Amino acid sequence: MSFFPGNDPEPGDAFACDAIENLIIPRSSDIGGFEVRRALPTRQRRLVGPFIFFDRMGPAVLRAGEALDVKPHPHIGLSTVTYLFDGEIKHRDSLGTELVIRPGDINLMTAGRGIVHSERTPENLRGHPLSMSGLQTWLALPDDKEEIDPAFAHTAKSDMPLIEADGAAGRVVIGAFEGLRSPVPTFTDTLYVDLTLEAGRRFPFPAGHEERAIYILAGQLTVAGDTFAADQLLVFRPGDAITLEGGPDGCHIMLFGGAALNSKRYIWWNFVSSSKERIEQAKEEWRSARFDIVPGDEEEFVPLP
Known part of the structure; x- marks a missing residue:
């Protein structure tokens, strides 16, 4: 789900590193005390590999009496990826899936020709303050x-391979990296890595993937002598091997990217397609209630904008 109808992110300041193609400062929006920063899409960068949407959720604390309630809404032509650092979200979808995602796990929901889902705070956590922090990407x-049957896959944190090196730690969430491969299913070359670097620790970011980027979650990251702060998105030029270095306080980063798509993608609301006509068809299908319902969450829905 698109958590807020945000404006395009802003370009960042000038930088010296020739390896960086784009520096993007996400545009943030506050939803009742819950901050979301959107890094993709933007005017100067629509995709990085297959990643067409990148939202940083929180970190925030939902007060007692507040809850995350994203009502049932549709998707086509994409896979949603939900990855939490803190908090819990209950996922329901029109396939009949009902599951609570917890920190470190991955929910991969493939919409294909069409799926409907909702994302809500679990019932047992309502009425209490709740920390929430994570990423949602498409x-x-x-x-x-694009038109395959919809599907849902949940992968537990314990099943993802660990990166363990002196001063560097993390896990391969999706794809292959440094000789490690995640069990999360993919349809094209995809990279998604959760990595923490201690201050001064250097770590290679090879050029094996066609398109690559880094989102800085916390701390500072140094690349070729330039230091970048938290909540900045760095998109790298293809073909250049990069050396990453933890800044003065170290850093927590997400590496992502993969193979570029073979054709242009259009994005409107929650729909992604290579065809404008297909998006118009999806609009009419949602408007006329021709998508499937979400069992257990049938009473509410997000109307077409």
Whole structure:
């Protein structure tokens, strides 16, 4: 779900590092004390590999009496990826899936020709203060997979391979990195890595993936002598091997990217497609209630904008 109808992110300040193609400062929006920063899409960068949407949720504390309640809404032509650092979200979808995602786990929901889902605070956590922090991203499906049957896959934190090195730690969330491979299913070359670097620790970011980027979650990251702060998105030029270095306080970062798509993608509300006509069809299908319902969450829905 698009948590807020945000404006395009802003370009960042000038920088010296020739390896960086784009520096993006996400535009933030406050939803009742819950801050969300949108890094993709933007005017100067629509995708990085298959990643067509990148939201940083929180960190925030929902007060007692507040809750996350994203009502049932539709998607086509993409996979949603939900990854939490703190808090819990109850996922329901039109396939009949009902599951609570917890920190470190991955929910990969593939919409294909169409799916409906809701995301809410679990019932047992309502009425209490709740910390919430995480990422929600969308992966545009390749041309021959845009209209596949919808599917849902949950992968536990314990099943993701760990990165363990002197001063560096993390996990390979999606794809392959440094000889490690995640079990999360993919439809095209995809990279998604959660990495923490201690201050001064250097770590390679090879050029094996066609398109690559880093979102700085916390701390500072140094690349080729330039230091970048938290909540900045760095998109790297293809073909250059990069050396990452933890800044004065170290850093927590997400590495992501993969193979570029073979054709242009259009994005409108929660719909992604290589065809404007297909998006118009999806609009009419949602307007006329032709999408499937979400069992257990049938009473509410998000209307077409």
